[in-house]
Amino acid sequence: MRGVDLGGFVERHCEVGVSMTKPHMRIGLLAVLLTLSCKQQPPGGAQSSGSDVLEISVTEKGFEPERVQAPAGRLVTLRFTRKVAQTCADAVEVHGDPVRHMLPLNAPVDVKVTAPASGQLAFACPMNMYRGAVVVVAQ
Ligand SMILES: [Cu+2]
Numbered sequence: 001m002r003g004v005d006l007g008g009f010v011e012r013h014c015e016v017g018v019s020m021t022k023p024h025m026r027i028g029l030l031a032v033l034l035t036l037s038c039k040q041q042p043p044g045g046a047q048s049s050g051s052d053v054l055e056i057s058v059t060e061k062g063f064e065p066e067r068v069q070a071p072a073g074r075l076v077t078l079r080f081t082r083k084v085a086q087t088c089a090d091a092v093e094v095h096g097d098p099v100r101h102m103l104p105l106n107a108p109v110d111v112k113v114t115a116p117a118s119g120q121l122a123f124a125c126p127m128n129m130y131r132g133a134v135v136v137v138a139q
Contacts, residue, residue: 051075051112054134058082058089058103062130063123069137070115076134078111078123089125100126 054068054076063080070076080092082103091102094113101111113121113134120133 051077053077053079053110055079055081056132058084058087058092058130060084060087062087062089062125063092063132066132067120067135068132070134071139072115072117072136074115076113076115078113078134079108080111081106081108087125087130088127089130091126092123093126094123095121 052070052074054070056068056078057064058080068078078094080101080103082090082105085105089103091100092109092111093100094111097111097113101109103109115121115134115136118136120135122131122133124131
């Protein structure tokens with residue numbers, strides 16, 4: 001009876017234990033940079049035709065203005081511009097829209113939405129701390 005050579009076995013299993021810890025912020029920044037490079041329309045791009053553009057800034061207070069108005073059923077463009085580096089609102093989620101829209105610093109991001117028939121359409125940062133809404137108004 002020969003003893004089993006455990007040397008190789010142990011070595012192989014020790015290699016797996018490499019830690020891949022990365023700071024959360026690093027990942028967030030990477031996501032922002034990726035968004036910048038592929039999906040962004042140039043700032044000051046054509047503000048053309050048809051749909052209303054509603055400008056919303058992200059400041060240290062959150063979304064400003066917090067509430068914008070649109071006629072019932074109207075297709076409107078929410079143009080988010082994040083103006084502060086340190087905020088948890090580095091992205092926005094619109095109710096009913098599965099896409100998380102990243103908000104790079106100082107780069108306007110257009111999100112087209114259709115105003116509901118009545119009431120309001122809410123949007124918020126991913127952690128739902130800063131909130132805002134498109135409020136339906138009579139024409
Ligand atoms: Cu948040």
